[in-house]
Amino acid sequence: MKNPPETMFETAFAEDTYKGLTNYPKYLLSKYIYDKKGDKLFQQIMDMPEYYLTSCELDILKINSEAIAKSFSSDSGFDLIELGAGDGKKTKIILKELVDKNFQFDYLPVDISQNVLEELESSLQKEIPEVNVKIQQGTYFKTLEKLSEYNTRKKVILVLGSNIGNLSHKEAVEFLANIAQAMSEDDMLFMGFDQKKNPQTILDAYNDPSGITEEFNKNLLVRINSELDGEFDTNSFFHWETYDPETGTAKSFLVSKKPQKVVIKRLGLEINFEAWESINTEISQKYDDSIVNWLADEAGLHVEKYFGDKENCYKNYIFRR
Ligand code: AVJ
Numbered sequence: 001m002k003n004p005p006e007t008m009f010e011t012a013f014a015e016d017t018y019k020g021l022t023n024y025p026k027y028l029l030s031k032y033i034y035d036k037k038g039d040k041l042f043q044q045i046m047d048m049p050e051y052y053l054t055s056c057e058l059d060i061l062k063i064n065s066e067a068i069a070k071s072f073s074s075d076s077g078f079d080l081i082e083l084g085a086g087d088g089k090k091t092k093i094i095l096k097e098l099v100d101k102n103f104q105f106d107y108l109p110v111d112i113s114q115n116v117l118e119e120l121e122s123s124l125q126k127e128i129p130e131v132n133v134k135i136q137q138g139t140y141f142k143t144l145e146k147l148s149e150y151n152t153r154k155k156v157i158l159v160l161g162s163n164i165g166n167l168s169h170k171e172a173v174e175f176l177a178n179i180a181q182a183m184s185e186d187d188m189l190f191m192g193f194d195q196k197k198n199p200q201t202i203l204d205a206y207n208d209p210s211g212i213t214e215e216f217n218k219n220l221l222v223r224i225n226s227e228l229d230g231e232f233d234t235n236s237f238f239h240w241e242t243y244d245p246e247t248g249t250a251k252s253f254l255v256s257k258k259p260q261k262v263v264i265k266r267l268g269l270e271i272n273f274e275a276w277e278s279i280n281t282e283i284s285q286k287y288d289d290s291i292v293n294w295l296a297d298e299a300g301l302h303v304e305k306y307f308g309d310k311e312n313c314y315k316n317y318i319f320r321r
Helices: 012-022 036-046 052-063 065-072 091-100 114-127 140-150 169-181 199-205 212-227 289-298
Strands: 078-083 105-111 154-159 188-194 237-244 249-256 260-264 269-273 278-285 302-308 314-320
Touching: 012 212, 012 269, 036 212, 052 065, 052 091, 052 188, 052 199, 052 302, 052 314, 065 091, 065 188, 065 302, 078 091, 078 140, 091 105, 091 114, 105 114, 105 140, 140 154, 140 169, 169 188, 169 289, 199 237, 212 237, 212 249, 212 278, 289 302, 289 314
Parallel strands: 078 105, 078 154, 154 188
Antiparallel strands: 188 314, 237 249, 249 278, 260 269, 302 314
16 A cells, blocks of 8 residues: 555655655665654763764863864954854853954854753853854744854854765765855864774674664664654664675665564555564764865865864864855
């Protein structure tokens, strides 16, 4: 029982789920992991000892806060625009430094979730009340477009957490090109990229023994069950992680333990799984300087400099047009 393809879908989640599960090989989009429960699980991931990305980036920002703040500053002040602000734990290090040095700036965190933004605003009010916060609810590019229309002073665009890693190279170039389009000559992009490293370290980060990453991935099935009237038995799938050191791509899969059929009522679908058939749920790309330089070039940007940790586990790059 398959829907005729011309049927209108109620939500983007419904449409993307339909496309992904009727594709061969099957896939789901990682952006849908992040509902309330998914956000919470990601918070837990960031606190795991194996998930080195967060502590690496935090160290880079702490060690280089003076140089970073200085590179952001401008005589006529600037707007610090953060795409995907989250809880702001890492950003606060930079904000504190900017305030301490008396630099003139406004902080404009951009997020889809008004709730996340309001929590960030109130925690900043308590912790660093000197910061002028102007929360921006909306999608990244619509908001950037709007901001580049009305604001004339220097823009520093901040994207932390190696979120770009969830994109294919083609999508990453589009993402960077969209940002580049909103940038003028003086503007800067400051962005985190997780680096290629010992493959075992990467596998461990996405394959924790406590099973938090597994639950994080399976949240896609949980959401399909609750929002699309799906009937996934999450116990009949297990989490599998791979890392290809040649391409630098870590991939997450949910693998079916047995042959099974799964009904998703609101999609009018019955999905057939062979034993050991997989659903790709996420990619987490790892980079090196030559990949980053190539992506930048394709997007009409160039790398001005970068900040790394001692072992170059992770790097934050400054891009300009
Ligand atoms: C939020 C996209 C940076 O890919 O490392 C963490 C998400 N997935 N553990 C990443 C994630 C599994 C994370 N990003």
